[in-house]
Amino acid sequence: MIKDYVPSEYFPRFLNKQERDNPLVAIEDFFIFYSLPELRKKVRDNLYIVLSSKEIEALKNPVEIMVFYERLEKLFEANHILKLRYEDCKIMNGSFI
Numbered sequence: 001m002i003k004d005y006v007p008s009e010y011f012p013r014f015l016n017k018q019e020r021d022n023p024l025v026a027i028e029d030f031f032i033f034y035s036l037p038e039l040r041k042k043v044r045d046n047l048y049i050v051l052s053s054k055e056i057e058a059l060k061n062p063v064e065i066m067v068f069y070e071r072l073e074k075l076f077e078a079n080h081i082l083k084l085r086y087e088d089c090k091i092m093n094g095s096f097i
Helices: 017-021 023-033 036-052 054-058 063-093
Strands: none
Touching: 017 023, 023 063, 036 063
16 A cells, blocks of 8 residues: 655665666665575565564564565566566677666
8 A cells, every 4th residue: 555655755875876877776786685496585585584483463564574575476476587688688688788
């Protein structure tokens, strides 16, 4: 569910100018540090910690955690595909970052 936030909340906080101009640079950099299987394991491990903790009882809607997890997984997968396509494009064009 999208809520109303102040405009500054929609501005990237961590991307530098080059990454804001070309977000694929940030995606490529991200996947240099983490492979898709590593990301899945990290997220799954953290999900397990959250769901198995006593804090889960305090949550109003634990299903929301699972929905967020699934969407995060989709985001990783979509970005992984973009990164692969970007690499293929660079190879075909003979350009490199």
